[in-house]
Amino acid sequence: MAGTRKPVVEVRRSQRRRRTVSAYRDGERVVVLIPDQFSRAEESEWVDRMLARLAAREGRLARSDAELFARATRLINLYLSDYGTAAAPASVRWVTNQNGRWGSCTPADRTIRISHRIQDMPEWVIDYVLLHELAHLIVPSHNAQFWALVGRYPKTERARGYLEGVASVALAG
Numbered sequence: 001m002a003g004t005r006k007p008v009v010e011v012r013r014s015q016r017r018r019r020t021v022s023a024y025r026d027g028e029r030v031v032v033l034i035p036d037q038f039s040r041a042e043e044s045e046w047v048d049r050m051l052a053r054l055a056a057r058e059g060r061l062a063r064s065d066a067e068l069f070a071r072a073t074r075l076i077n078l079y080l081s082d083y084g085t086a087a088a089p090a091s092v093r094w095v096t097n098q099n100g101r102w103g104s105c106t107p108a109d110r111t112i113r114i115s116h117r118i119q120d121m122p123e124w125v126i127d128y129v130l131l132h133e134l135a136h137l138i139v140p141s142h143n144a145q146f147w148a149l150v151g152r153y154p155k156t157e158r159a160r161g162y163l164e165g166v167a168s169v170a171l172a173g
């Protein structure tokens, strides 16, 4: 969604600035701070560059709790639809306190938490971690029935290998 609408840009020139350029969003506007000695060409080049940088930063933030919930709903429809509301979580949130776990699930209150450490991982890895926790709403333990549910997701083995690789790199580092 970011970047579909061209924002109103306000350029502020500062005599104190020598080389640094910065930009921030202020409501509907984007304020770009540039050194006073910049030419018009430099100004327009830097405005474009800072708008792109801002859009990239906001694209990362787009992995919000709302997006995560929508992703969960899509995964339930694709892989767990025969369980109906049994697979539906009450809440799905990104959290920063998972202590080495990628995700966790509390079947009693149907809440799911996903570690922010996977936020920048590929989509198919996020989908696996999320589906894993959704399956725990149906089967709390890691038994054969549980793995059969998770195995409905075609990239389960690949995603588990990816995460094991990340974990061993982290241990080595």
Ligand SMILES: [Zn+2]
Binding pocket: 132, 136, 142
């Ligand atoms: Zn598990």
